[in-house]
Structure formats: structure tokens, C-alpha cells
């Protein structure tokens with residue numbers, strides 16, 4: 001199979017030509033990111049074809065057939081002599097949980113419109129300090145009932161050295177990394193330090209950030225926009241306006257990171273994450289609870305079968321999500337509960353704690369043996385600076401694997417059980433993950449969670465299913481099955497030859513052979529077993545975890561069908577709210593439409609249950625579909641429940657639509673109101689209009705009527721009536 005990347009053996013002249021073409025495309029990406037041209041302009045100029053592909057122009061398109069005998073493709077990212085598995089993998093950097101009395105200005109139910117100076121680059125004059133749309137529709141819902149009891153803040157910022165790294169574990173549990181040593185933004189010590197224009201992360205630093213929260217403890221996440229006011233200071237990609245989506249938070253829409261509720265440099269946005277169980281009107285007994293801080297459980301309202309664990313949050317800026325997330329706007333959020341409290345020893349009165357691998361020191365949230373892993377493929381130019389190419393057709397693919405933003409690192413482990421919370425934070429790449437021993441034999445592990453949710457039962461595996469973009473798989477590996485000094489590797493078995501979707505699965509032998517033309521196939525993380533644990537491993541892999549809520553007695557209020565494919569139409573009144581194709585979504589047999597966040601495509605009634613069919617319109621693409629707000633259960637794949645793998649039989653928030661496939665799900669619409677989204681999480685597709693807005697109708701004032709769409713400006717947010 002071919003690859004979008006040139007083989008390393010390609011001739012110097014071929015590589016030089018490919019590099020020129022890459023640079024020419026980068027100029028187009030830059031003009032798009034600055035807003036100086038639109039995709040429509042490129043179409044008009046003949047640079048794009050009507051199918052949305054880059055026109056076959058030599059010196060621009062890497063796939064123009066040429067005289068070169070050694071293959072087409074784009075140039076590989078130079079490695080600057082870095083060898084795999086020579087740097088330690090950093091654990092996530094935990095954001096501080098702060099006491100409310102230290103918050104200034106104090107968070108408010110409605111957006112804080114206190115005027116601040118608007119930078120000259122954004123028009124000068126005055127604008128509101130908070131970018132949240134003003135007024136009652138965007139007020140924090142149930143703010144009096146769930147007043148924040150802690151807050152966390154972060155500033156989206158250009159790359160800088162980290163001098164406040166807090167992994168919340170000892171260096172011995174962090175592969176020896178000294179947290180007091182400054183950490184520059186670089187993918188490997190032998191690679192160049194990233195420029196402030198190349199990488200934009202939470203607080204501008206690496207490692208990626210982790211927020212820790214628990215049920216029953218409402219949190220306020222204050223996100224500052226510290227990006228350059230001049231949109232041209234972006235190194236050629238990345239938009240300086242952002243909207244932060246707490247991926248599948250069960251929160252009000254004003255806190256969901258709605259794609260059109262973005263905010264500007266100099267502003268902040270207060271996201272209220274109440275962290276409540278879905279089904280707030282229910283009391284479901286002892287398992288609905290949260291750690292009380294002293295070995296016990298505080299009972300909370302809601303359905304304990306809706307307990308969630310592993311979340312992430314990331315940018316959702318309309319039409320710019322792919323480049324912003326790729327540039328560094330991705331973080332994780334561990335949610336703790338009575339069931340999953342992050343303490344492997346506590347045996348509470350009702351034996352609710354599942355005692356998953358974590359640690360024992362703190363009442364909840366021990367990270368010793370509970371490790372977040374963020375997988376992402378990246379690419380860079382000859383200068384080693386992060387690069388993005390929207391012309392990696394139908395989905396950007398990088399050629400370098402990173403874990404926690406480190407190039408192919410190693411991680412030291414003890415001979416005991418570990419939990420790994422694995423996030424696919426790529427733009428368009430799927431992974432299929434296996435564990436190999438030193439001789440390349442596959443070794444067993446256990447999947448315990450899919451997306452935010454612990455599965456009904458653990459699923460023993462020799463390899464995961466293909467993991468779509470934004471999916472999370474929590475797995476447990478028992479290193480006590482191996483010896484001191486042994487090394488093991490996580491291996492990617494999923495091969496891409498373009499961004500349309502996986503080309504296929506390889507066997508372990510094929511993946512390790514080095515013969516794949518996909519540079520991200522093979523080993524990407526090394527485990528080194530360095531010692532026996534100090535104390536016996538008392539963690540468990542429970543036989544039963546979280547069963548699905550039984551919805552059979554709740555009537556299905558409505559069945560809807562969403563079809564995802566190419567060739568969407570556009571209509572609308574406001575340029576600002578309309579995305580540019582070629583992707584679209586058809587609802588209930590209607591025309592396939594390009595994204596317009598002012599168009600309401602579905603409006604389920606508050607308090608009801610519906611069944612949604614998600615259908616892939618074909619053409620060889622693969623679409624991981626994400627529906628915001630409430631977890632769904634998969635009723636069928638391609639019409640049958642028998643096709644649903646065991647590891648997908650819990651609740652989900654991303655639904656893989658295989659080539660030509662369909663998924664039928666059921667979900668409820670409860671507790672909160674407002675406007676949400678449904679979209680492909682191949683963010684290249686999402687940004688090219690495979691996104692729609694739906695909203696919950698009839699949730700009570702002010703959500704009784706179709707809601708006006710926000711149009712943010714640095715000088716305040718205006719509203720337009722929905723279409």
C-alpha cells in the first residue's frame with residue numbers, strides 16, 4: 001500500500017521537490033488561518049476541485065504523478081538523530097484546585113461584561129472581560145443549586161518553558177523526572193525547542209494538563225485566552241479565538257464549548273462544571289456517591305449507572321478545531337466517584353469502591369498507578385517546528401508518534417497492575433493498540449472503560465478495537481506477569497494510507513516488521529519493569545462494574561436518522577455561522593447540509609428518550625461521530641446488537657461509523673437545556689462542515705423557544721435568530 005509520506009529511501013531531489021510543494025501548501029494554510037482567503041476562494045482560483053480535493057498542480061499537490069520512480073508523497077519529519085525510547089514519558093501536569101475565596105473577579109451566573117481595553121489589532125476600544133455570551137440564555141443553569149466549591153484556571157498561551165510542573169506523583173513513579181527541572185516545549189531533548197508561534201497549549205507548557213474533579217463537587221473552570229491579538233502571529237496555522245468543550249460533560253450548554261460561543265485574546269470564559277450524575281430526579285441508592293475525603297461516601301442524587309470517569313477537554317472553535325487541537329489545545333479530566341475513587345484500598349461501608357489500580361495515600365484521586373496517556377501523531381518541517389497541512393486529504397495525518405507530547409518515550413513501571421487512560425487526541429488517525437513482549441509476542445490486557453464510562457464487565461483483549469479520534473479506552477496491564485528488567489511495548493496495529501480512515505489492521509508480526517509504509521505503525525511506548533512494589537498490590541479488576549441503565553420502560557419519543565457524507569449544500573442568512581464543505585449531514589432523509597451553527601437540525605423534547613440512527617453515506621470514509629451532552633447506548637451496528645463488540649456495550653459518546661456502516665443508539669435528554677452539537681470527530685471533516693446543531697426543547701424558561709445564535713466579537717456578543 002502507498003502512503004501519504006515519502007519513504008525514507010526517496011531520492012534527495014524527490015524530497016526537495018516534495019518539500020517545495022509542502023511549503024507552497026503551507027502558504028495557503030496560513031492565508032486561510034489568517035482569514036485572508038476562504039476555501040470558496042481556493043475553489044474559484046482552481047486550487048481546490050469541486051470534490052474538495054487539492055487540484056492536481058505540480059509544485060503544490062504531493063500526489064501529482066511525476067517522473068519520480070520512487071513514489072509520491074509528502075516529506076517526512078526529520079528526527080534530529082532522536083532514537084525511539086530514549087526519553088522518559090512525562091506524566092500529566094495537574095492543574096491546581098483553588099479555593100473559591102481566592103477567585104477574582106468572582107464568577108457570576110450571567111457573563112461578566114465589565115469593560116476591558118480591546119487590543120488595537122482587534123479594533124481597539126472597549127469590550128467585555130468575559131467572552132461568554134451575555135444574558136439569561138447563557139447564564140449558568142442551576143448555579144444556585146450547584147455553586148462552585150472549587151475552581152481551576154488555565155491560560156491558552158504560546159509555547160514557553162514549564163517551571164511549575166506538578167505530576168502529583170514521586171519522581172520514582174514518573175520515570176525519574178525531576179519536577180523542579182525546567183521543561184521546554186520540545187518533543188525530544190535532541191529536537192528543536194518549539195517557538196511561541198508553533199505550539200499553543202494550556203498555560204503554554206508541556207506536559208499536557210490534567211484536571212481532577214469529583215462528583216458532587218461543582219467546579220468552575222476559568223479559561224483565559226492569552227493568545228496573540230494579531231491573528232497572523234500563529235506560525236501559519238491555529239486560530240486565536242477558542243471555545244473549550246468539556247468532552248461529554250453532562251452540563252448546561254453554556255458550559256459545553258459551543259462552536260459559536262468562542263472568545264478572544266484578552267478575555268476569559270467561566271465554564272461551570274457541576275459534575276452531577278445524569279437523571280437528577282432519581283435516587284438510586286448507595287452506589288450514587290462520591291468520596292467524602294475520609295474513607296466514606298457522600299450520597300448524591302442521580303443514576304449511579306451514569307457515573308463517568310475519563311474525560312478530556314479541547315477546543316471547538318468553528319472551522320478551526322483541527323488546527324487548534326493539533327497545536328496543543330487538548331487536556332484531560334479525571335472524574336472521581338464512590339465507584340471509581342482512585343484509591344485501591346478503601347473498603348467503604350457498602351463496598352461500593354471498585355478498587356481499580358491507583359494508589360492508597362489519598363482518600364481519592366491517587367495517580368501512582370493510574371496513568372493518563374494522550375496519543376497524537378504530529379509532523380514538522382525541516383526546522384523541526386510543528387507543521388499542519390490541511391491538504392492531507394480528508395484528514396490530517398502526522399508521521400511521528402507522540403505520547404503525552406513526547407516522541408516515542410519510555411515509562412518505568414513496577415511489577416503490579418496499572419490503569420492507563422488512553423486518549424486518541426489525533427486529528428484523523430485511528431489506533432489499534434496491542435501489547436508486545438520483548439520477543440514481539442502479543443500479551444493480554446483488560447479493557448475496563450470506553451469513552452467516559454466503566455464497562456458492565458471488564459473485557460480481556462489481545463488488542464483493542466480500532467480507536468476513533470476522541471475515544472478513550474481505559475485498560476489495565478498486570479506487569480506482575482513479567483520479570484524485573486523486562487521491557488514491553490504498546491504497538492499500533494492500525495495502518496493508514498490517507499486520512500479517510502484506517503486502511504487495515506496488521507498482525508503483530510507485520511506491525512513490528514518495519515515494512516509498513518505508514519510511519520506511525522509499530523511500537524510507540526516502551527514499558528521498563530524496574531522494581532517490585534513496596535507493598536502488595538491490593539487493586540482489583542472487578543467482575544462487575546457499571547451496568548447500562550435499563551431504558552426499555554421509557555417510551556421512544558422519536559426516531560431520527562442522520563446520514564454523514566460528502567457533498568453538503570449550504571444555506572443561511574449569516575456568513576459568520578456558515579461552514580464551508582465538502583462534508584455534510586442529512587437529517588431524516590432531507591438534503592445533506594453543510595454546518596451552519598445558526599440552523600437547528602433536531603430539537604428533542606426535554607425529559608424524553610429518542611433513538612438515533614447514524615449512517616455512513618459511503619465512499620470509503622470512516623467517521624467517528626460525537627454527540628454532545630448525554631451518554632448513549634449502542635443498540636445495533638449494521639442493524640444487529642450481535643455486531644456490537646463487548647468493549648462497546650457500555651455507554652458511549654463517540655460512535656465509530658465504519659465504511660458504509662451504521663450505528664443505532666438511544667439516549668435521553670435530561671437535567672439541562674440549550675444548544676449542543678453532533679459532528680464527526682475526524683476534526684478535518686468537522687471543520688469542513690460535518691457538524692450540526694441540535695437543542696433541547698421545552699426545558700423551561702429561557703429554553704422554551706428556539707435559541708438565538710451567538711455572534712462573538714471582541715466588543716461583545718450579538719445574537720441572530722435561528723434558522
Ligand SMILES: [Cu+2]
Nearest residue numbers: 623680682685
Ligand atoms: Cu468524518
